[in-house]
Amino acid sequence: MASKRTLLGKKIAFLATNGVEQVELTKPWEAVIAAGAEAHLVSLEGGTIQGVNGMDTGDTFPVDKTVDEVMAADYDGLVLPGGVANPDKLRMNPRAVEFTRFFFERGLPVAAICHGPWLLIEADVVRGRTVTSYPSLQTDIRNAGGTWVDREVQTDKGLVTSRNPDDLAAFCQKIVEEFAEGVHPEQAEKMRLAVGV
Numbered sequence: 119m120a121s122k123r124t125l126l127g128k129k130i131a132f133l134a135t136n137g138v139e140q141v142e143l144t145k146p147w148e149a150v151i152a153a154g155a156e157a158h159l160v161s162l163e164g165g166t167i168q169g170v171n172g173m174d175t176g177d178t179f180p181v182d183k184t185v186d187e188v189m190a191a192d193y194d195g196l197v198l199p200g201g202v203a204n205p206d207k208l209r210m211n212p213r214a215v216e217f218t219r220f221f222f223e224r225g226l227p228v229a230a231i232c233h234g235p236w237l238l239i240e241a242d243v244v245r246g247r248t249v250t251s252y253p254s255l256q257t258d259i260r261n262a263g264g265t266w267v268d269r270e271v272q273t274d275k276g277l278v279t280s281r282n283p284d285d286l287a288a289f290c291q292k293i294v295e296e297f298a299e300g301v302h303p304e305q306a307e308k309m310r311l312a313v314g315v
Contacts, residue, residue, distance in 0.1 A: 124298040125155035128194040137203025140169035140176035149290035158182040190220035200232025209240035227296040229278040276302030
């Protein structure tokens, strides 16, 4: 996978803030970099964000851009790492929600793991989709119009989801494939149908 350099010339946004599950940020980051992509850490504020390892404090990571400084049109794909606090904070920020939603409107590939789908629910992009997540989100996903499945990785028209850090090998392989494929017109169409446009 990594040796193929299939993502050369592509730019991938990682949207995260304090409380991000560290390995869910670092492993996908390493995977897209190894495949040739440029990666940017986008967050709510500049400086650094604090990672966690479960309930323990992890490392800090430098922010490349804030959500107020970027345009989703500048990116070829989006990764939403988990952690409980991270997506909970992001879904309360209208600009982060708008940034996420734009990828679906343009049919660009998106990947979310663990609690990351909370942001997808807030952006109203899971309606009519089959996704997986950390098990505690399954009712939220169903209430938002999605179908929840218990699989290590689930792909639905450019949307890749996984349950937890144990799924990272499959998740990383699949996100590189989906980002390499590029625009998924059926993703944008699925969103239009879901919202009745």
